[in-house]
Amino acid sequence: MYEHGVGWITATPELVTAVRTAKQFLTYVASGPFQYAIAEGLALPPAYFASLREELRAKRDLLAAGLEDAGFKVYRPAGTYFITTDITPLGAQDGVDFCLQLPERAGVVAIPTSVFYDDKEAGRSLVRFAFCKKESVLHEAVERLGRL
Incomplete structure (x- = not known):
């Protein structure tokens, strides 16, 4: 497996160029191992998808439907x-407060979307x-949320 690291090389210009090229491909393809899984997935038949x-x-x-019935506005x-x-x-x-209380109130978890915003408000x-x-x-x- 490839690990990110810092290193130095002293070599001929041709070898330095080769190492720099290899490093460039390793550094900028951070999800390289996932490419094999994606290739497998793309080979699945259309019926699977x-x-x-x-x-x-x-x-x-x-x-x-359950969220709407419980009173949430659903997008x-x-x-x-x-x-x-x-x-x-x-x-x-x-x-944030709602999501922190939700597991105790209903035994369900949710994510506050404000954590994904620059403008939390x-x-x-x-x-x-x-x-x-x-x-x-x-x-x-749905049953638990309906009891909120």
């Missing part, structure tokens, strides 16, 4: 496995939930 898309869509819809995503919600309809304003009332879970886990989460 169609099935995955439908499975994730069903999970998204299950969680989104239904089209290309991720996170659902962003606004917590102000629940009487909450601060996503812009995402203050938004939290996100992941729906890339087992369907049974999503059903349980």
